Each structure stands twice: as structure tokens, then as C-alpha cells.
Amino acid sequence: MAEDSEQQDDRLPADQRLDHLEQRVAEAQRKEALRTGKGPAPDANEQMGQKVLATLIGGLLGGTLIGWLLDKLLGTWPALFITLMVLGTASGFWSIIKMSNTKTKRDH
Structure with a gap:
């Protein structure tokens, strides 16, 4: 985690770091769904x-x-x-x- 300084800013308060983590997790899940073909169903x-x-x-x-x-x-x-x-x-x-x-x- 220490090498990932561009992804996480330790100077931010804990709540903002959690929000940032949730955004990164959501983005990673979206990319994985696209990669595996399990994206959202067509409307x-x-x-x-x-x-x-x-x-x-x-x-x-x-x-x-x-x-x-x-x-x-x-x-x-x-x-x-x-x-x-x-x-x-x-x-x-x-x-x-x-x-x-x-x-x-x-x-x-």
C-alpha cells in the first residue's frame, strides 16, 4: 500500500479516504464486468x-x-x-x- 501513494492520499481525513476507496472499488468492479462480458443488460x-x-x-x-x-x-x-x-x-x-x-x- 505504501507504493500506491498516487492512489491514496494519507493527508485526507478517514471519511474521505473511505469514499475514495469506494469509488476505486466501484470503478474496478465496472472494468471487471466489462472485461468478463457481465456488463449491464441492454435497455x-x-x-x-x-x-x-x-x-x-x-x-x-x-x-x-x-x-x-x-x-x-x-x-x-x-x-x-x-x-x-x-x-x-x-x-x-x-x-x-x-x-x-x-x-x-x-x-x-
């Missing part, structure tokens, strides 16, 4: 944002992949590819609109 807004992003990307990629596969099978390149890519994107946006219009428990 509802972050979860909704991730859900919106996944819905949009899923619609776009799903429509594109299905369109590409059908075009390869049927030899209609690029008609189904473009059509299903647009429809997949539109369905992703439609799902996002429906999500934004639903009431949450908080809204009641």
Missing part, C-alpha cells in the same frame, strides 16, 4: 434498435437470396432477383412500421 431502446436492424437486414437479404436462387433455377435472371429484393425490403419496412405502432407495457 429496452437498445433492444428495439437491434430488433429493427435485424428485421430490415433480414427482409433485404432473405428476399435477395430467394430471388437469386429462383432466378438460377428458372433461368430468369435478373427479374425475380430484383423483384424479391424490393419485396423483401418493403416487407422489412412494413414489419418495422408495425413494430413502431404496437403499444408496449410502458405505454398503457
Whole structure:
């Protein structure tokens, strides 16, 4: 502890030293939680944002992949590819609109 003179100031009263120690312990616990992946759980807004992003990307990629596969099978390149890519994107946006219009428990 004597080597840790920059972390602890012995000239401070005992109460202030305890407060300083509590702050250092809290900071160390926060850093450890981040390091081990046990940080705070994501809040509802972050979860909704991730859900919106996944819905949009899923619609776009799903429509594109299905369109590409059908075009390869049927030899209609690029008609189904473009059509299903647009429809997949539109369905992703439609799902996002429906999500934004639903009431949450908080809204009641």
C-alpha cells in the first residue's frame, strides 16, 4: 500500500479516504464486468434498435437470396432477383412500421 501513494492520499481525513476507496472499488468492479462480458443488460431502446436492424437486414437479404436462387433455377435472371429484393425490403419496412405502432407495457 505504501507504493500506491498516487492512489491514496494519507493527508485526507478517514471519511474521505473511505469514499475514495469506494469509488476505486466501484470503478474496478465496472472494468471487471466489462472485461468478463457481465456488463449491464441492454435497455429496452437498445433492444428495439437491434430488433429493427435485424428485421430490415433480414427482409433485404432473405428476399435477395430467394430471388437469386429462383432466378438460377428458372433461368430468369435478373427479374425475380430484383423483384424479391424490393419485396423483401418493403416487407422489412412494413414489419418495422408495425413494430413502431404496437403499444408496449410502458405505454398503457
